[in-house]
Amino acid sequence: MEIWMSIAVGILFAVAVYLILSRSLLRIILGTSILTHAVHMLLMTMSGLKTGAPPLLGEESGSYVDPLPQALILTSIVINFGVTAFFFVLAYRSYLRLKTDDMEEVKRKGGQ
Amino acid sequence: MANNLLIFPLLIPLVAAVLQIFGRSHIRFQRIVGAISMLLCVGIAVVLVGEVHMSGIQILPMGGWVAPYGIVLVADMFAALLVLTSSILGAVCLFYAFASIGEEREKHHFYPFFQFLLVGVNGSFLTGDLFNLFVCFEVMLISSYALIVLGGTKRQLRETLKYILINIVSSSLFVATMAYLYAATGTLNMAHLSERITEVGQNGILSVIALMLLTVFSLKAGLFLFYWLPGPYTSPPTVVTAIFAALLTKVGLYAIMRTFTLIFYQDMGFVYTLIGWLGIVTMILGVIGAIAYREVNRILAYNVIAGVGLIAFGLATANRAGLEGAIFYMLHDMIIKALLFMLAGIMIGAAGTARLQQMSGLIKRIPLTGWMFFVSALALAGVPPLSGFVGKLLIVQGGFERGWYTLTILSLLTSLVMLYSVMRIFMLGFWGKERPLADEQKEIPDEVYREWITEAGNPSLLPDASENVLDHRWGTFRPKALMASASVLFVLVIAIGLGAGWIQTYIAEAASVLVQPAVYVQAILGGG
Numbered sequence A: 001m002e003i004w005m006s007i008a009v010g011i012l013f014a015v016a017v018y019l020i021l022s023r024s025l026l027r028i029i030l031g032t033s034i035l036t037h038a039v040h041m042l043l044m045t046m047s048g049l050k051t052g053a054p055p056l057l058g059e060e061s062g063s064y065v066d067p068l069p070q071a072l073i074l075t076s077i078v079i080n081f082g083v084t085a086f087f088f089v090l091a092y093r094s095y096l097r098l099k100t101d102d103m104e105e106v107k108r109k110g111g112q
Numbered sequence B: 001m002a003n004n005l006l007i008f009p010l011l012i013p014l015v016a017a018v019l020q021i022f023g024r025s026h027i028r029f030q031r032i033v034g035a036i037s038m039l040l041c042v043g044i045a046v047v048l049v050g051e052v053h054m055s056g057i058q059i060l061p062m063g064g065w066v067a068p069y070g071i072v073l074v075a076d077m078f079a080a081l082l083v084l085t086s087s088i089l090g091a092v093c094l095f096y097a098f099a100s101i102g103e104e105r106e107k108h109h110f111y112p113f114f115q116f117l118l119v120g121v122n123g124s125f126l127t128g129d130l131f132n133l134f135v136c137f138e139v140m141l142i143s144s145y146a147l148i149v150l151g152g153t154k155r156q157l158r159e160t161l162k163y164i165l166i167n168i169v170s171s172s173l174f175v176a177t178m179a180y181l182y183a184a185t186g187t188l189n190m191a192h193l194s195e196r197i198t199e200v201g202q203n204g205i206l207s208v209i210a211l212m213l214l215t216v217f218s219l220k221a222g223l224f225l226f227y228w229l230p231g232p233y234t235s236p237p238t239v240v241t242a243i244f245a246a247l248l249t250k251v252g253l254y255a256i257m258r259t260f261t262l263i264f265y266q267d268m269g270f271v272y273t274l275i276g277w278l279g280i281v282t283m284i285l286g287v288i289g290a291i292a293y294r295e296v297n298r299i300l301a302y303n304v305i306a307g308v309g310l311i312a313f314g315l316a317t318a319n320r321a322g323l324e325g326a327i328f329y330m331l332h333d334m335i336i337k338a339l340l341f342m343l344a345g346i347m348i349g350a351a352g353t354a355r356l357q358q359m360s361g362l363i364k365r366i367p368l369t370g371w372m373f374f375v376s377a378l379a380l381a382g383v384p385p386l387s388g389f390v391g392k393l394l395i396v397q398g399g400f401e402r403g404w405y406t407l408t409i410l411s412l413l414t415s416l417v418m419l420y421s422v423m424r425i426f427m428l429g430f431w432g433k434e435r436p437l438a439d440e441q442k443e444i445p446d447e448v449y450r451e452w453i454t455e456a457g458n459p460s461l462l463p464d465a466s467e468n469v470l471d472h473r474w475g476t477f478r479p480k481a482l483m484a485s486a487s488v489l490f491v492l493v494i495a496i497g498l499g500a501g502w503i504q505t506y507i508a509e510a511a512s513v514l515v516q517p518a519v520y521v522q523a524i525l526g527g528g
Helices: A001-018 A025-046 A068-098 A103-110 B004-022 B027-055 B077-098 B102-108 B110-126 B130-149 B153-184 B190-202 B204-223 B231-236 B238-263 B268-292 B296-317 B320-351 B365-380 B388-402 B405-430 B446-456 B479-498 B502-517 B517-525
Strands: B060-061 B072-075
Touching: A001 A025, A001 A068, A025 A068, A025 A103, A025 B077, A025 B153, A025 B190, A025 B446, A068 A103, A068 B077, A068 B110, A068 B130, A068 B153, A068 B231, A103 B153, B004 B027, B004 B060, B004 B072, B004 B077, B004 B110, B004 B517, B027 B060, B027 B077, B027 B102, B027 B110, B027 B130, B027 B502, B072 B110, B072 B190, B072 B204, B077 B110, B077 B238, B077 B268, B077 B320, B077 B479, B077 B517, B102 B110, B102 B446, B102 B502, B110 B130, B110 B388, B130 B153, B130 B231, B153 B204, B153 B231, B153 B365, B190 B238, B190 B365, B190 B517, B204 B238, B231 B238, B238 B268, B238 B320, B238 B502, B268 B296, B296 B388, B320 B365, B320 B388, B320 B479, B365 B388, B365 B479, B388 B502, B479 B502, B502 B517
Parallel strands: none
Antiparallel strands: B060 B072
8 A cells, every 4th residue: 555655646746846847837836736745645655554543542442543644744734725825826916917927927027 | 841931932923923913004003012022032032041051951842741742842052042143133123124114014914924934933943843843934934925025026926936936845845854754763853853863873764864854954044055045035125135134044054953963963974074065065156146246135145145155064064163153153144144134225225226336425325334334244254353253263163173174265265255245335335426316216217227138148137127126115214213223233243242252151052962962862851
């Protein structure tokens, strides 16, 4: 299972890098979104997939799942949600202002 | 023992920011709350430094969960001194903002973002947990995105897009690194990591993780990976630039120093040599940038990069003298960079332009600013009675002790060039024939602009022609109040220089924890 997850993470990273390197601002934002998604999956995979019961009181089990990675991922998701939302608003504002979402154009127009 | 004092440098600005958001339309209320919050932070930081001095490292396990299970806040002398410096700079910059930022930005949540920035910075210095460091980084970065773009000129929008993208990528890399680190060691508490890595030794995978962390923090600190830095640091108003130059890169540097003295200190040779080289290359590229440009802001932004290089070089020597020098120089660098940007802001305001070609004879209009700039430039280069001297001397001593003669001499030569680049601002800006105020000229005439393009070769290096180039003129400009804030830092620069011996005892205490990581681990895990 870990192998498949790792391959999936690799594919997501590749997609993200491809999108981030494109010229359209929207694709770049989607790329960052996928990148953070890939990182979260990586974090989950690296800390071991489900091997026991949920770590709750009253669950009788010999082994429990490590709850920490999930807490980390949750925190990271919240942060990325905020950043992505901000990025979208910023992209919209700069589209209104610069009349383009092509990064080459942005570079030219913002500089003059 | 838990010390509740540690939470206040985070809690006070946080509460202040929330209050300010609710008092959006009452600018006076926002200002008062901000000022009280910053002054309280300074007071608490002073007490904190005193307590760390009296009774060693202070810790606070959050919610009563002891390390390594819960998140701890830790204040050793290094962190406490940095919190003190950043609080002082926060307070001074806030007063500078009162006189320069302008009503429009004040109404659009400038002050809350400023407070949140301080929450993130103080949190990064005080945290004892790697994941918490990431969270504090993000708090700081999100507020910095907002502070850069506030105002919304074309140039700001463009620079913020770049800045956000580079930071999202580096933050993702940070989380990925933490995934590997958690898989390899099973913990993210810094003290616990240090202990476990000492037990198993620094093997191959841990060295790879160390290098990944170095990449992440270098991106944040502008150590070698600084290509993103000059743009965002020159587009927002002066006060934002000043606080960024003083705090943001230094947080990245702090993270490098903390991780590589506490966690990955086993494999001394390779990684430290790498950091040393990165530091030197950063310094050289930084000063080349500083002499290549003719815009006051941009010259200073490249000086920030060069300063980062020197501090990293001090760390890389990894001996006591070098580390003491790096800490001393870091504190000095935070203050002097904020001061130089503030004075440059007054220059720009008085001349009506940031371009040195259009600036001359300012000494008649703002003599005090001119001489203050002159002395600060000397302090930047490390001329003896001023604050830069001791730090630089110790770094050089550390470099010689390590046996890096060529590199150390190179670092001294680059600091001479640094002095030249700043002196050039003084010579061209303050001397010569006085010119009329360029202020009325809001739009740059086409023929002048074309001249600039042929001169620079690349239109993207030039400021906005269609919009107001100096957006801090968009706010208010009250030179006397601005000078008052700047002179607080100026006095501090001189005081640090004269009282170097007294401060040295605190610096030595900070460095002793860095060279003996076991002390730090002991304080948090209680003997393991």
